[in-house]
Amino acid sequence: SQQGEEDPQALSIQEGENATMNCSYKTSINNLQWYRQNSGRGLVHLILIRSNEREKHSGRLRVTLDTSKKSSSLLITASRAADTASYFCATDKGSGNTPLVFGKGTRLSVIA
């Protein structure tokens, strides 16, 4: 069953605009991760935020985590056409070697 649910399901923006995607989850987590998937390819890890962190940055990516609301957001600033992809959040409920549970993703289209 899905632990995380992304919102919106699809997002279309102009190049240069910011894109914000949200993720809600159901149970307590140790960390939350965001992945990107280009069409026809496997998922690629973008960023991990731990349950005791509230915000994290990596280049043009900014991730926030609100454990009281069981939600996270991924912000991509100054978007580019190459950012067009699907973005997934994934949660890790346990420690060590427990599996990640993925949401259904947000399809982002950046129009040049």
Added chain:
Amino acid sequence: DAGVIQSPRHEVTEMGQEVTLRCKPISGHNSLFWYRQTMMRGLELLIYFNNNVPIDDSGMPEDRFSAKMPNASFSTLKIQPSEPRDSAVYFCASRSSATNQLFFGSGTQLSVL
């Protein structure tokens, strides 16, 4: 490192045939995961291994599905007999014990006619 390697990239078969998907994880990674992706259900965990031992196969849809990991560098996912509803993209991913980050293969696109 070549990353996680899956084969074949595409598989088209007829209903009732046996299908075997293969995965080579990244060297040194001790966890391996098989996921299935469809439009309707998203990315579903089928089974995962720690140190070559199957830990949780509750995501395997039916007895027609089986997975093995005979050594640290190879795993297979077998469907016998295959059915049209098995059509999906099957991903293998691996992870080291030092990090929670998953590394995915390029997937196998399976079409069962």
